[in-house]
Amino acid sequence: MDPALLKERERFVKRALAAPVIEKKKQPVVNKQETAVRNDSFRKKQRSVSSVPNPYDYNLSGSTSTNKFGVLAKIIAFMKARYLNLLESEEKDHLLPLTFYEIINKAEMLNVEPKIKNWLENDALKNNPRISVDEYGKFNYKPPIENVRTKKTLLKKLKYNDLKNLGGTLLNELQESLPNCDKILKSIESEIITVERPDKKKIIFYNDKTATLEIEEDFKKLWRLASVEGMDDKNIEEYLEKNGINSMQDTRPKVAPIKRKRANNRRRNVKRPKDNEHLAGILENYDENE
Numbered sequence: 001m002d003p004a005l006l007k008e009r010e011r012f013v014k015r016a017l018a019a020p021v022i023e024k025k026k027q028p029v030v031n032k033q034e035t036a037v038r039n040d041s042f043r044k045k046q047r048s049v050s051s052v053p054n055p056y057d058y059n060l061s062g063s064t065s066t067n068k069f070g071v072l073a074k075i076i077a078f079m080k081a082r083y084l085n086l087l088e089s090e091e092k093d094h095l096l097p098l099t100f101y102e103i104i105n106k107a108e109m110l111n112v113e114p115k116i117k118n119w120l121e122n123d124a125l126k127n128n129p130r131i132s133v134d135e136y137g138k139f140n141y142k143p144p145i146e147n148v149r150t151k152k153t154l155l156k157k158l159k160y161n162d163l164k165n166l167g168g169t170l171l172n173e174l175q176e177s178l179p180n181c182d183k184i185l186k187s188i189e190s191e192i193i194t195v196e197r198p199d200k201k202k203i204i205f206y207n208d209k210t211a212t213l214e215i216e217e218d219f220k221k222l223w224r225l226a227s228v229e230g231m232d233d234k235n236i237e238e239y240l241e242k243n244g245i246n247s248m249q250d251t252r253p254k255v256a257p258i259k260r261k262r263a264n265n266r267r268r269n270v271k272r273p274k275d276n277e278h279l280a281g282i283l284e285n286y287d288e289n290e
Contacts, residue, residue, distance in 0.1 A: 068116045071109065072124050078107040079131065083141035084179045097138035100125070143177035145169065151184045155191065158206035168195065168203035 081087055085094050100121040104110055112120075125131050125139055132142040148154050154174075161167060171194070175181045185192065185204070193205040228236060240246070 068119055068124075071112055071116055072120060072128070074109070075103060075107055075120065075125070076128065076130055079103070079139070079141040080176060082106075083143065084176075086179075095140075097132075097134055097136075097140040099138055103139060144173040145177040148174070148178050151188060154178060154184060155188065155206070158192065158204065162206040162208055168205040171202040171204055174204065 082094050087094070098106070100117075104112065104117070126133055130142055132140050134140070145157070148157050158169065161169065174185075178184060191207050193207045195203050195205065197203060231239070
């Protein structure tokens, strides 16, 4: 072989070895089924993350909503029992307000979910008609009837309602406001009147004994025999007149209506001054015919 060609070949090989070489990696074989499964699991994770409720979102639904209202009812029941002095552990401080964390601690509800705690503290308790909030953010039970805690204050309240014609007091509201309610009502049963409404709710009235009249039994029998159902005052009056009984008339003196003077419509004759009377004797007539 020609020595010149051999030298040329050696130079070519040296140049080729000195030049940088970029290797092209082999791409792995992609399994379409595995890729689809991987993408599907990724989408499910995204959905689960987006469906996690915000702990400050109070508009929860489903079982969480049922659970949170159950917790609220337990807290209201605890605060009411504490106010009515039914808890031995709260006997001394049962009228003092509590912070939210004191409430859930005393009511043994520390394991409640954080989102329900936020809803209770910031929304539910503050807007509940049976809970009051003071200027320091502490909570206390708010009874339907305030300032009634003893037999004396109860009688004072019933007397005031009777005097001002404000009606009676519902028994269930008293039971939610007055400690030892049933015991106190039994001790004053001679001073109150209990009336049951058609809806089975009982109302307590004050028994004003000064208005009690002793009525003879014969008169009561006559009263029960007289049926006035469906009759108005006019029919009752006619019935009494037929049986020779005059109904009571109004005995007040009748006041005569005030007579007003009628306005005089006659026109007055007013003498009006004639024109230029004050110039009589001064004016001259310059008529040429005269």
